[in-house]
Amino acid sequence: xxxxxxxxxxxxxxxxxxxxxxxxxxxxxxxxxxxxxxxxxxxxxxxxxxxxxxxxxxxxxxxxxxxxxxxxxxxxxxxxxxxxxxxxxxxxxxxxxxxxxxxxxxxxxxxxxxxxxxxxxxxxxxxxxxxxxxxxxxxxxxxxxxxxxxxxxxxxxxxxxxxxxxxxxxxxxxxxxxxxxxxxxxxxxxxxxxxxxxxxxxxxxxxxxxxxxxxxxxxxxxxxxxxxxxxxxxxxxxxxxxxxxxxxxxxxxxxxxxxxxxxxxxxxxx
Amino acid sequence: xxxxxxxxxxxxxxxxxxxxxxxxxxxxxxxxxxxxxxxxxxxxxxxxxxxxxxxxxxxxxxxxxxxxxxxxxxxxxxxxxxxxxxxxxxxxxxxxxxxxxxxxxxxxxxxxxxxxxxxxxxxxxxxxxxxxxxxxxxxxxxxxxxxxxxxxxxxxxxxxxxxxxxxxxxxxxxxxxxxxxxxxxxxxxxxxxxxxxxxxxxxxxxxxxxxxxxxxxxxxxxxxxxxxxxxxxxxxxxxxxxxxxxxxxxxxxxxxxxxxxxxxxxxxxxxxxxxxxxxxxxxxxxxxxxxxxxxxxxxxxxxxxxxxxxxxxxxxxxxxxxxxxxxxxxxxxxxxxxxxxxxxxxxxxxxxxxxxxxxxxxxxxxxxxxxxxxxxxxxxxxxxxxxxxxxxxxxxxxxxxxxxxxxxxxxxxxxxxxxxxxxxxxxxxxxxxxxxxxxxxxxxxxxxxxxxxxxxxxxxxxxxxxxxxxxxxxxxxxxxxxxxxxxxxxxxxxxxxxxxxxxxxxxxxxxxxxxxxxxxxxxxxxxxxxxxxxxxxxxxxxxxxxxxxxxxxxxxxxxxxxxxxxxxxxxxxxxxxxxxxxxxxxxxxxxxxxxxxxxxxxxxxxxxxxxxxxxxxxxxxxxxxxxxxxxxxxxxxx
Numbered sequence: 001x002x003x004x005x006x007x008x009x010x011x012x013x014x015x016x017x018x019x020x021x022x023x024x025x026x027x028x029x030x031x032x033x034x035x036x037x038x039x040x041x042x043x044x045x046x047x048x049x050x051x052x053x054x055x056x057x058x059x060x061x062x063x064x065x066x067x068x069x070x071x072x073x074x075x076x077x078x079x080x081x082x083x084x085x086x087x088x089x090x091x092x093x094x095x096x097x098x099x100x101x102x103x104x105x106x107x108x109x110x111x112x113x114x115x116x117x118x119x120x121x122x123x124x125x126x127x128x129x130x131x132x133x134x135x136x137x138x139x140x141x142x143x144x145x146x147x148x149x150x151x152x153x154x155x156x157x158x159x160x161x162x163x164x165x166x167x168x169x170x171x172x173x174x175x176x177x178x179x180x181x182x183x184x185x186x187x188x189x190x191x192x193x194x195x196x197x198x199x200x201x202x203x204x205x206x207x208x209x210x211x212x213x214x215x216x217x218x219x220x221x222x223x224x225x226x227x228x229x230x231x232x233x234x235x236x237x238x239x240x241x242x243x244x245x246x247x248x249x250x251x252x253x254x255x256x257x258x259x260x261x262x263x264x265x266x267x268x269x270x
Numbered sequence: 271x272x273x274x275x276x277x278x279x280x281x282x283x284x285x286x287x288x289x290x291x292x293x294x295x296x297x298x299x300x301x302x303x304x305x306x307x308x309x310x311x312x313x314x315x316x317x318x319x320x321x322x323x324x325x326x327x328x329x330x331x332x333x334x335x336x337x338x339x340x341x342x343x344x345x346x347x348x349x350x351x352x353x354x355x356x357x358x359x360x361x362x363x364x365x366x367x368x369x370x371x372x373x374x375x376x377x378x379x380x381x382x383x384x385x386x387x388x389x390x391x392x393x394x395x396x397x398x399x400x401x402x403x404x405x406x407x408x409x410x411x412x413x414x415x416x417x418x419x420x421x422x423x424x425x426x427x428x429x430x431x432x433x434x435x436x437x438x439x440x441x442x443x444x445x446x447x448x449x450x451x452x453x454x455x456x457x458x459x460x461x462x463x464x465x466x467x468x469x470x471x472x473x474x475x476x477x478x479x480x481x482x483x484x485x486x487x488x489x490x491x492x493x494x495x496x497x498x499x500x501x502x503x504x505x506x507x508x509x510x511x512x513x514x515x516x517x518x519x520x521x522x523x524x525x526x527x528x529x530x531x532x533x534x535x536x537x538x539x540x541x542x543x544x545x546x547x548x549x550x551x552x553x554x555x556x557x558x559x560x561x562x563x564x565x566x567x568x569x570x571x572x573x574x575x576x577x578x579x580x581x582x583x584x585x586x587x588x589x590x591x592x593x594x595x596x597x598x599x600x601x602x603x604x605x606x607x608x609x610x611x612x613x614x615x616x617x618x619x620x621x622x623x624x625x626x627x628x629x630x631x632x633x634x635x636x637x638x639x640x641x642x643x644x645x646x647x648x649x650x651x652x653x654x655x656x657x658x659x660x661x662x663x664x665x666x667x668x669x670x671x672x673x674x675x676x677x678x679x680x681x682x683x684x685x686x687x688x689x690x691x692x693x694x695x696x697x698x699x700x701x702x703x704x705x706x707x708x709x710x711x712x713x714x715x716x717x718x719x720x721x722x723x724x725x726x727x728x729x730x731x732x733x734x735x736x737x738x739x740x741x742x743x744x745x746x747x748x749x750x751x752x753x754x755x756x757x758x759x760x761x762x763x764x765x766x767x768x769x770x771x772x773x774x775x776x777x778x779x780x781x782x783x784x785x786x787x788x789x790x791x792x793x794x795x796x797x798x799x800x801x802x803x804x805x806x807x808x809x810x811x812x813x814x815x816x817x818x819x820x821x822x823x824x825x826x827x828x829x830x831x832x833x834x835x836x837x838x839x840x841x842x843x844x845x846x847x848x849x850x851x852x853x854x855x856x857x858x859x860x861x862x863x864x865x866x867x868x869x870x871x872x873x874x875x876x877x878x879x880x881x882x883x884x885x886x887x888x889x890x891x892x893x894x895x896x897x898x899x900x901x902x903x904x905x906x907x908x
Contacts, residue, residue, distance in 0.1 A: 135595030136578055174597040175578030177537050193499030194694060194730045195656035197744050203882050210859055233538055234502035236656035237314050237351030237663055246540065249317030255883045256857055
């Protein structure tokens with residue numbers, strides 16, 4: 001590749017120019033933006049296929065929101081081959097057997113877990129989506145039904161809402177309340193709010209982790225317990241507070257009483 | 271002209287009639303003067319066993335055949351959360367805190383059937399130890415000025431009639447009768463009400479901008495995504511008096527010309543969501559919400575939108591993105607949400623507490639509101655006082671009250687006679703203020719001047735057992751985790767600050783690190799896209815400003831003065847004080863403690879994980895925490 005030495009007539013950055021010479025650009029005017037001079041180029045490879053595979057990184061990092069990845073089937077004027085793109089996006093994600101791949105983005109399933117997806121439970125989600133509830137609401141309903149967000153449910157939501165799977169998965173993984181792996185019977189939420197922190201919540205979380213022998217944010221192999229921390233459950237006067245399940249809140253928990261709680265629950269289950 | 275005023279009068283009469291028709295007094299629980307027992311059913315009291323208490327009470331009343339004569343009202347939060355479960359016996363107003371199911375028979379016997387008080391169950395003023403009989407005399411309540419929370423704790427939050435019986439929706443009726451949106455905006459603007467979510471933008475001005483912006487449709491949103499750890503005033507409004515929010519939003523919607531609104535609530539507040547849902551249903555049923563409100567032909571409807579656990583969704587543009595079904599990522603605010611908000615339409619977004627102030631302003635007039643507070647900050651503010659103060663709970667005081675008044679007069683001072691060290695205001699976006707600044711009047715400008723901020727009103731009091739470096743680290747763990755990752759200064763910057771703080775806490779920090787912290791913090795503030803990054807360094811900057819000695823002790827002397835940072839401390843057993851009772855030995859999770867019965871025990875430092883259990887269980891204070899490297903400390907000090 002010729003180096004830029006002052007004698008050549010090629011434009012600056014000629015090395016890059018060489019690479020890009022054989023590539024067509026498509027220029028699309030950006031509308032609805034304050035600075036109306038922006039242009040959006042999509043790079044094609046030599047075979048004429050678009051190189052973009054909708055990883056949404058550019059969309060996510062653009063500070064002024066002038067990129068939008070949108071290859072919704074409703075807009076056929078978009079340059080994507082929707083089906084091919086969707087298939088390609090799905091290929092970058094692991095297959096149905098979630099526990100198999102080490103690089104599984106959906107998180108590792110607890111050992112001994114056999115996913116059982118009752119699609120009947122999914123009907124309210126679909127009817128909700130048809131009635132115009134938002135995506136976040138649909139995910140909440142799904143999680144209420146299954147306790148977590150199974151991959152097949154996310155795919156169905158994507159199909160029903162005419163959204164790319166990547167978008168649904170993106171939203172599901174963005175919010176900390178959504179879980180992509182199944183939970184144990186007892187979900188232990190250790191509050192990590194400020195008041196709980198100064199009252200010793202980190203020690204309490206650690207005591208739970210030791211007693212259950214799992215790190216925070218995971219589930220025991222027997223699917224009995226899931227240990228999670230939450231930012232604040234708003235029970236600051238009871239610090240450190242621990243909520244087990246959706247109902248019972250334990251006040252002023254100490255590392256010792258935390259261990260006791262686990263032992264009591266184990267005994268009850270045994 | 272005459273016909274117009276006649277039709278106006280007719281309209282007013284119609285609205286007044288419609289409001290009267292909406293109210294069914296027979297369903298309301300009535301005032302303080304009848305015999306009734308109000309049991310607090312706030313989240314905190316629920317968590318401490320309210321259900322058992324109210325069940326026992328109902329059973330006891332049924333047993334005595336008093337069920338028809340004595341009403342049991344499950345009210346919203348009374349505010350003094352750490353004393354829960356709370357019950358107040360009317361007509362006298364006798365206050366009973368920390369109730370147990372087994373106490374209820376005695377209370378019914380003495381205070382309901384008889385006319386006496388159960389002395390042993392009364393609240394005792396922690397400062398003097400004296401018993402306080404009546405709710406209004408409890409020092410925690412006596413020091414407050416309640417506007418927003420005036421009726422919380424006396425009404426049943428699931429009953430619209432209770433709210434109506436206290437003059438609820440009268441402000442809405444007045445606004446609709448006058449029929450002049452601009453006048454409402456003028457009123458709110460002249461009251462000086464500023465946003466209670468943290469930034470303190472004048473609410474009236476925001477409404478004016480929103481109204482003036484053209485769009486197919488205007489939206490109004492209440493921001494109840496109270497993500498600040500240590501703040502729960504919005505939850506309290508939603509749980510205790512949801513109709514005050516609904517009324518405030520209706521007035522706001524009428525002022526800006528919106529016909530659709532959302533309440534964005536955290537998913538972590540299930541009780542708030544269910545009570546709000548009930549409130550909306552009841553309001554629709556009575557013609558206070560939905561189509562043709564109070565017979566005026568004006569329509570407005572509210573939807574609940576649950577968040578899903580993202581602190582950044584408190585940011586207006588991230589919140590609208592979340593409602594639209596996207597990741598909750600903010601955008602640059604070169605165009606404000608009042609021009610392009612939800613679905614690209616003009617959107618007014620206010621905090622829940624801001625809306626709850628509006629009905630009071632309309633009913634009592636802007637001047638009455640402006641009479642409270644300071645030059646620049648008007649009205650009252652609810653703080654959630656937590657941490658190491660004696661009383662924890664919700665405190666509503668006028669703007670301009672000093673920190674000392676809130677923490678020592680209302681809050682009752684420090685627990686266990688410990689020393690006040692700092693107060694953290696505004697959550698992860700705020701800062702820690704030291705004891706020297708206790709006499710600072712609280713308002714938006716003052717707090718910002720001292721490097722903190724109002725935030726949503728979290729007020730966490732810490733004593734000398736809290737390490738300020740560890741505390742700052744805690745906030746950065748939070749912001750680094752909650753940073754949405756859109757812009758580099760926040761995504762990478764908070765992570766790097768956290769790493770430096772971790773180094774300092776581990777005793778590996780250098781003086782260059784401290785300097786780097788300051789520089790990096792400035793860059794994060796300067797470069798971040800939204801206020802999450804723009805205010806994230808406040809905790810560390812205020813720590814460096816007011817507690818530099820403590821930071822330098824970690825860096826130079828490698829010791830943690832508060833004895834919190836684990837690599838810098840160790841647990842030892844004092845031979846003289848240890849009685850050899852075996853309690854710590856049994857409690858130790860790693861079997862690091864050994865020793866014969868009745869002989870001093872020893873901690874094996876290799877096995878010790880510094881979990882603090884042994885110190886907590888020791889009845890003889892024989893396990894002090896000492897510096898891990900005393901030689902180094904002494905050497906440096908010489």
